[in-house]
Amino acid sequence: MDKISLYVHIPFCKRKCFYCDFPSYAGKEYLVEEYVECLIQEIQEKCKLYEIQTIFIGGGTPSYLEPKFMKKILETIKKLNLNSNLEFTIECNPGSLNYEKLNLMKEFGVNRISMGLQAIQPSLLKGIGRIHNFEEFKENFKMARELGFNNINADLMFGLPTQTLSNWKETLEEVIKLNPEHISAYSLIIEEGTPFYNMDEEGKLLIPAEDDERNMYNLTLNMLKDAGYEQYEISNYAKHNLECKHNLVYWNMDKWIGVGSSAASYINGKRLKNFSLIEDYIRAIKNNKSAYEEVIENSNKDNIEEFMFMGLRKIKGxxxxxxxxxxxxxxxxxxxxxxxxxxxxxxxxxxxxxxxxxxxxxxxxxxxxxxxxxx
Ligand code: SF4
Known part of the structure; x- marks a missing residue:
C-alpha cells in the first residue's frame, strides 16, 4: 500500500487576524455542520488506498470546532490505515481550546499540538488582532502537558508593528522557559488583501526596519541554539529528533493529500487544489462532483524547481x-x-x-x- 501524508483544512476562525491571508473565515460558523459532513466524505474517499504516515489538521483554527464536530472528524481518521509511527498534529489557538477538546484529541491518538502564540506582550497581540493573551497560552500549554502531550510546537512571529528587539527577546525567553519541543518563528509578511496591507499603504503601520528585523532573526538563532533547539528549516527549530515530520514532507516534495476547502494535494507529480470558497466546496462534495478547482500536471522543469525551492529551505539543503x-x-x-x-x-x-x-x-x-x- 502506498504511503502518504494527510492535511485536513478547517477554514473557521473566531476572528480574523489583521495580517492573515490564509483561507480562513470568521462569521461562517453556520456552515460548520455541513462542512464537517463533506470533509468526512472526502477523507473516506481519498484516503482509502493509502497508508497514512503523518496527519496535520490545520486552518483556520481547528480547535475552534465544537467537540462534537471534532469528534466526528477524529473518528473518521481513526478508521484509516494509519502507520504505527504516525505523527498526528492539530493546530490550536488559545481562546478556543479547553480541557474537553484536548482530552478528545488525546483519546483519538493526536500526539502533537501546534499552538499559536506569536508574542507575549498584550499590546502586540492586540495590535495584530489575536484574541488571546499569554496567560491563556500558558494555561492551555500546561493543560496539554498534564494530559500527556509531549510534543508541542509554539508558533511565534517577529517583525510585528511597534515590536522592539527587547520585546522579541522577552517573548523568546518566556517561551523557552515553557520548554516546548518545537518552535516556529516566522517574520511578519504584509500580504495583499489584509487589513495590514491597507494600513501599510496608508503609512499607518510601524513595522521594524530591515536591520532590526535581521537582528531579531539573529537573536532567534542564538537564543534557541543556546536553549538546545536545532534549526532545521529557515523558520523552524526543534529539540533533537523532534522535527515536524509532516512539514518535512512538503519541503522534501513527498506525496500528500489535502482535504477541505482550499486544501492542496501533491500526488504523482500533480498539483491539485480544492475549491477555495467553503460554499463551493460543500456544493461540489454534496453533488458528488470533484472538489478540485485546479489540477496542474507539473512538468519535469516545475518539479525540479520546486524540489530546489522547497529543499533549500531546509538547513541541510x-x-x-x-x-x-x-x-x-x-x-x-x-x-x-x-x-x-x-x-x-x-x-x-x-x-x-x-x-x-x-x-x-x-x-x-x-x-x-x-x-x-x-x-
Ligand atoms: S487564527 Fe490563524 S488562520 Fe485564523 S485568522 Fe488568525 S492567523 Fe489566520
Missing part, C-alpha cells in the same frame, strides 16, 4: 543523490553555473553530497532561490 534519483540527471548539468556562482560568493555550500544555504545565504535566500528558476 538538498541531497544530490536524491536529485539524480528523481530527475535522472546530475544536478551540475542543470544548475552547474548557478551553484558555482553562489558557492564562490559564500551563499551556498556543497559538501558530503548535499547543497545548502550558508548563514549568509539564508539572509539573501530570496535572491539565491530566484536563480533556480529554469527558463
Amino acid at each position: 538538498i541531497e544530490e543523490y536524491e536529485f539524480r534519483k528523481r530527475f535522472k540527471i546530475n544536478i551540475d548539468e542543470v544548475y552547474g553555473t548557478v551553484l558555482k556562482k553562489y558557492i564562490d560568493c559564500g551563499l551556498l555550500k556543497r559538501e558530503y553530497g548535499r547543497v545548502y544555504l550558508t548563514k549568509k545565504g539564508i539572509e539573501f535566500s530570496n535572491n539565491v532561490m530566484s536563480e533556480f528558476l529554469l527558463n
Whole structure:
C-alpha cells in the first residue's frame, strides 16, 4: 500500500487576524455542520488506498470546532490505515481550546499540538488582532502537558508593528522557559488583501526596519541554539529528533493529500487544489462532483524547481543523490553555473553530497532561490 501524508483544512476562525491571508473565515460558523459532513466524505474517499504516515489538521483554527464536530472528524481518521509511527498534529489557538477538546484529541491518538502564540506582550497581540493573551497560552500549554502531550510546537512571529528587539527577546525567553519541543518563528509578511496591507499603504503601520528585523532573526538563532533547539528549516527549530515530520514532507516534495476547502494535494507529480470558497466546496462534495478547482500536471522543469525551492529551505539543503534519483540527471548539468556562482560568493555550500544555504545565504535566500528558476 502506498504511503502518504494527510492535511485536513478547517477554514473557521473566531476572528480574523489583521495580517492573515490564509483561507480562513470568521462569521461562517453556520456552515460548520455541513462542512464537517463533506470533509468526512472526502477523507473516506481519498484516503482509502493509502497508508497514512503523518496527519496535520490545520486552518483556520481547528480547535475552534465544537467537540462534537471534532469528534466526528477524529473518528473518521481513526478508521484509516494509519502507520504505527504516525505523527498526528492539530493546530490550536488559545481562546478556543479547553480541557474537553484536548482530552478528545488525546483519546483519538493526536500526539502533537501546534499552538499559536506569536508574542507575549498584550499590546502586540492586540495590535495584530489575536484574541488571546499569554496567560491563556500558558494555561492551555500546561493543560496539554498534564494530559500527556509531549510534543508541542509554539508558533511565534517577529517583525510585528511597534515590536522592539527587547520585546522579541522577552517573548523568546518566556517561551523557552515553557520548554516546548518545537518552535516556529516566522517574520511578519504584509500580504495583499489584509487589513495590514491597507494600513501599510496608508503609512499607518510601524513595522521594524530591515536591520532590526535581521537582528531579531539573529537573536532567534542564538537564543534557541543556546536553549538546545536545532534549526532545521529557515523558520523552524526543534529539540533533537523532534522535527515536524509532516512539514518535512512538503519541503522534501513527498506525496500528500489535502482535504477541505482550499486544501492542496501533491500526488504523482500533480498539483491539485480544492475549491477555495467553503460554499463551493460543500456544493461540489454534496453533488458528488470533484472538489478540485485546479489540477496542474507539473512538468519535469516545475518539479525540479520546486524540489530546489522547497529543499533549500531546509538547513541541510538538498541531497544530490536524491536529485539524480528523481530527475535522472546530475544536478551540475542543470544548475552547474548557478551553484558555482553562489558557492564562490559564500551563499551556498556543497559538501558530503548535499547543497545548502550558508548563514549568509539564508539572509539573501530570496535572491539565491530566484536563480533556480529554469527558463
Ligand atoms: S487564527 Fe490563524 S488562520 Fe485564523 S485568522 Fe488568525 S492567523 Fe489566520
